[in-house]
Amino acid sequence: MISFSSQIPFKEALSSLRSKGLLPTSLSSADMQKLDAEIRSRSLFSARTTNAGYLQEVKDQVDDLLQGETNEATMRLKLKESLRAISYDPVQSGVEPGTLKDLSSDPRLNLIIQMQSDTALGYGKFIRDQDPAALLAAPAQELFRAEARKEPRNWPQRWMDAGGQFYDGRMIAPKNAEIWTEISAFGQPYPPFDYGSGMWVRDILRTEAIALGIIAPDEMVEPSNIQTFNTGFQPSIAGLDPDLQQAVLASMGDMVEFIGGVLHLK
């Protein structure tokens, strides 16, 4: 029997977002890429965004978005208001208004909204998929284009270069195969795999995975040993947990320092 029901929250996605520590930083996205992938996944940051209060607003808004309580346009408006409240001015910050470096520009806000919500959704799915029963039911997944792009990246080439195999021309691999981390610009085994890529993953059921020859009939895909967001570090509204601050410093060596809770290049 099938019927409509009341909404269920995507617990794993919400949990991943809520347990992130805020990481205000003056570093560029290229500099932040040097940070260990696991630490990046545990922190909420945006390149050259030094105000923790604004990052908290981003976090709150993404939380509402994940619960289906707001939309992208309302969220963008709230973030613009939040930037106005802290007197953010792109010219005073030395960036060209309207560009990606301008925190208040539409392209920048659209990017942060999409990246933060997609990361929480991608991670939430990844964690839910680690349940042994879920892996038994759907042991593989397919990389596919969910959103059209004017200038799409060549994902089949990227997949092939990373050692991925094609099944009937489709990019499919067991859920915990290395390929998922290999194709990611962020070193994570879950989507998004690159900025604004429009790519996503869909499950391949056990019978289809066997029929395509992705797994053997008696093969079980083992759960990943990646740490979940709920273990270890504790989030902090004021900034990053001291333990995570130490982990950031350990990861980036003597390149960076924390001044007043904000990560700067030395």
Next chain:
Amino acid sequence: MSVAININIRDRATPVINQLDSKLIDDAGKHTVGTSVMRQILDHLTTLDSERPNALGGRRTHFYAQAGKSTHYEITDTGAVVSIDHIGIAQRYFGGKIEREDGGPLTIPARAEAHGRRAREFNNLVMLWGRNGPYALAERESMDLRLRRSTKKIKGGGKAVYKYFAHGEERGGGIFYWLVKSVTQQPDPTVLPEMSAMEENAFSAVTNYINNILKLESRINS
């Protein structure tokens, strides 16, 4: 508002799964139900995303693709619940009247630039008033002024230089949003796969799964 769908397999499939006497195998059957319907909805919404760009043009918000990404499931005692946690999806499916809680007007985009954006994101809109009150938000009218120079010979020789402003390009006046008290949307059941198709898909997936497990068990036992 979001949409959630409950698929109960207790009557038809669960007794068979229960005979296999393993929580892992029983749960995997429910995950098969949840996954199969979740994927069916994801594929359906992805197709809609490619087929239904907004009528006004402008930047695409990928409403349907985003709804697809927000689709997830949870297993229950009797099967699975699949939920699409995306604002607006239930409104499109069920339809109904939309009004603002504070009684103010709704803003309906009238041109591409307004699509997917809130009126307050623009700082150059003015309200247009009619006999029955405000009816639209339009771009503030403005006109470029060009500084021009001209020279004129003057008596006794020499030239005088005059500077003056001339009319340039006129801008604005275009309507960005229509203002309405309410909107009544017709239900659009094509936003989701048909309920019967989802039910059939779930049972087909769980049947294949059971057959697969039974085959595996018989191979291990033989």
